[in-house]
Amino acid sequence: MVIPAIGADLVLEGSWWMTQFPKIAFWTFILSAALGILAWRSRSATPAAALTGGAICCSLMLATTRVPYSLLETALPALLTFLILTSVTTRIGRRRKELLGTAESRSGRQAAQVAANLGFAALISTGAAQAWLMDRAWMTGLKHFPALLVAPFLASLAEAAADTISSELGQLVSGQPRLITTFRPVAPGTDGAISLGGTAAGGIAAGIVVLVGTLTLHAGHQVFWLAWIGGMTGFFFDSLMGATLERIGYLNNDAVNFLSTACASTMTIGLISVLLRFSR
Numbered sequence: 001m002v003i004p005a006i007g008a009d010l011v012l013e014g015s016w017w018m019t020q021f022p023k024i025a026f027w028t029f030i031l032s033a034a035l036g037i038l039a040w041r042s043r044s045a046t047p048a049a050a051l052t053g054g055a056i057c058c059s060l061m062l063a064t065t066r067v068p069y070s071l072l073e074t075a076l077p078a079l080l081t082f083l084i085l086t087s088v089t090t091r092i093g094r095r096r097k098e099l100l101g102t103a104e105s106r107s108g109r110q111a112a113q114v115a116a117n118l119g120f121a122a123l124i125s126t127g128a129a130q131a132w133l134m135d136r137a138w139m140t141g142l143k144h145f146p147a148l149l150v151a152p153f154l155a156s157l158a159e160a161a162a163d164t165i166s167s168e169l170g171q172l173v174s175g176q177p178r179l180i181t182t183f184r185p186v187a188p189g190t191d192g193a194i195s196l197g198g199t200a201a202g203g204i205a206a207g208i209v210v211l212v213g214t215l216t217l218h219a220g221h222q223v224f225w226l227a228w229i230g231g232m233t234g235f236f237f238d239s240l241m242g243a244t245l246e247r248i249g250y251l252n253n254d255a256v257n258f259l260s261t262a263c264a265s266t267m268t269i270g271l272i273s274v275l276l277r278f279s280r
Helices: 002-020 022-041 047-064 076-091 094-100 111-123 127-139 147-173 196-216 221-246 253-278
Strands: none
Touching (some): 002 047, 002 111, 002 127, 022 047, 022 076, 047 076, 047 111, 076 147, 076 196, 127 147, 147 221, 196 221, 221 253
């Protein structure tokens, strides 16, 4: 679902930018391709995953690019922050994770994992999604509130960061994890397991990603809190789905990750609507 939608968006958005602002389109495509190649060469991603990530990066950059053009005022800084945080924490304590059987594959992330973690952030930022959000904003009288465009994307990215980093660091900095539904002790790596240290690490990671995004996109402190709360809501939803539907085999991890990022964005949109209705 993610790859065809992003591919279609790149054709439509990319052709428009290439026609109107060819220099911007050129540098966006080049930088996205370079990031994909870097991820592949550093063994952070398989070739298919690197291609998927490059396409998602390009789509996010085009969606957030403004004229006059500045790389620091696109989705790129927030996305790079996410990639750096997750890549570093994946490598921390790798030997111990291998002994526990929870280490990431040495070949890097698969395309499905990339699409599951970053796909909804890209989907909610496509031209069609932005048009729908603007239509909803118009109908509810929120014509001049840009958070409807920025916050859902940042919330989705924050959830993905929180989920990945809580899993990678939680097993190193915390003791016995507990199942979110019963709070019974379980083995590290168990679907739906949470720990105090992992949750704190996830919350900090989500905050860092959202902070970078709000600063570079000039979104303001309101967007920061809306996106962070939405991201953490999706984070706990991920654990709940892991402890229930994933444990009984109804969903796999990729599906849970994708639905959790969707939950983060949806929650943020709902928070914005409720907040502004009460503030009138």
